[in-house]
Amino acid sequence: MSTLYSRQTLFCALGLLPVFGASAEGFVDDSTLKLQLRNVYFNENFRDEHGLSTKAAATAKSERTEWAQGFLLDYQSGFTPGTVGFGMDALGLLGLKLDSGRGRSGTGLLPVHDGGRAADEFASAGVTAKARLAKTTLKYGTLLPKTPVLIYNDARLLPQTYQGSQISSSDLENLTLSGGYLERFKLRDSTDSVPIVPDGYGGDKSGDFNYAGADYKWGKSVRLSYFYGELENFYRQNFAGIQHDLPLGPGTLTSDLRYFNSVDSGSAYAGKIDNTMLSGLLSYAISGHTLGAGYQALNGDAGLPYISGATVYSFSNAGIGKFIEEDERTWMLNYGYNFAAAGVPGLTFSTRYLSGNDGKSNSTVKEWERDAEIAYVVQQGSFKGLGVKLRNYVYRSDFSRGRDSNRLYLTYDIALW
Secondary structure, eight states: OOOHHHHHHHHHHHHHHHHSSSSHHHHHOOOEEEEEEEEEEEEEEOOOTTTHHHHHHHOOOOOOEEEEEEEEEEEOOOOOSSSSSEOOOOEEEEEEEEEETTTTOOSSOOOBBBEEEEEEEEEEEEEEEEEEEETEEEEEEEEEETTTTOOOOOOOSOOOOOEEEEEEESTTTEEEEEEEEEEEEEEETOOEEOOOTTTTTOOOOOEEEEEEEEEEETTTTTTEEEEEOOOOTEEEEEEEEEEEEEETTTTTEEEEEEEEEEEEOOTTTTTEEEEEEEEEEEEETTTTTTEEEEEEEEEESSSSBBTTOOOOOOOOOOOOOOOOOOEEEEEEEEEEEEGGGGTTTTEEEEEEEEEOOOOTTOOOOEEEEEEEEEEEEEEEEEEHHHHEEHHHHHHHESOOOOOOEEEEEEEEEEEEO
């Protein structure tokens, strides 16, 4: 049976071809179906009791250790022929517990029941309708936003997903415009679709999130971006960024400058917010080596606001800490090596160190973190695409619990068609 015939048979069985009509060749021919297997072992040991009351410290967990298997089935259709093409995407997620315990749960890999035990399994699915006109695409349904003002979190077993609409356009040369309106989301370890709230908020209010922005390539070496995001009745945020590549000697010097301005909006349910965050990173790459150094400074009221569970578009979004507290200043150093330069493609190593504080003599805002990662992806043969990644994080803080964390990821991407 040919690949095309098998696809058409599947779509007929699902009742999709009649929906999109007889001339649905692009919808079928350009479709893809991928399965990603993720096996994750997560171990984290707490080293102190900072940030806990005496009563809480007496009952706090000393470690979190879990092992789980994830399955991500990603279907993306092509578009029907015509001036306006229509299509559909679907995402299926399944997580299975391999090892956990009531005293070791809460790693973010699996949902946790009221009794403190992790769920044996959890699953969710999402469908996205889409339409395309020229190089402009509109989507509605399950989304994985990736913008400076909102990045979905995909650092555990299954990704965080959102429900809403988004549009992107690259009709103008070197310019990409995008925008979106999001109404609900699911955390990476949950099947519950819940209203959107900012990180750290404990109240019963929520709001919709909307964003718009542009990315522009200026020549071959400069990339500019601007984005606006607003969580209704919580905060508004403006972002501007510039990246520049400069050939320097035998290598390339890359400068990356990012600026955030955040203020509270509407009813300000999370309290007063009025701050800026400016961060810059210089990186020099030569013969597989990349060495970087950066500095980040927050000024004003409150820390940098962001959506609950999401990833922050910051150099300081480390393995454990985020280094975005009120008035915090952070120094960063990083180093990476791609062993392809030494004849071993697919093997990489990276490490970084961050140290932050607000410079006030009576403050507890003081933290540091040291991260290391080594990863390998099989490049050819029967197991091409099989990846293994080992991460080690060491974090200490005067306002949060210190942690030592080891995480092992085994991944395998399979293109079903």
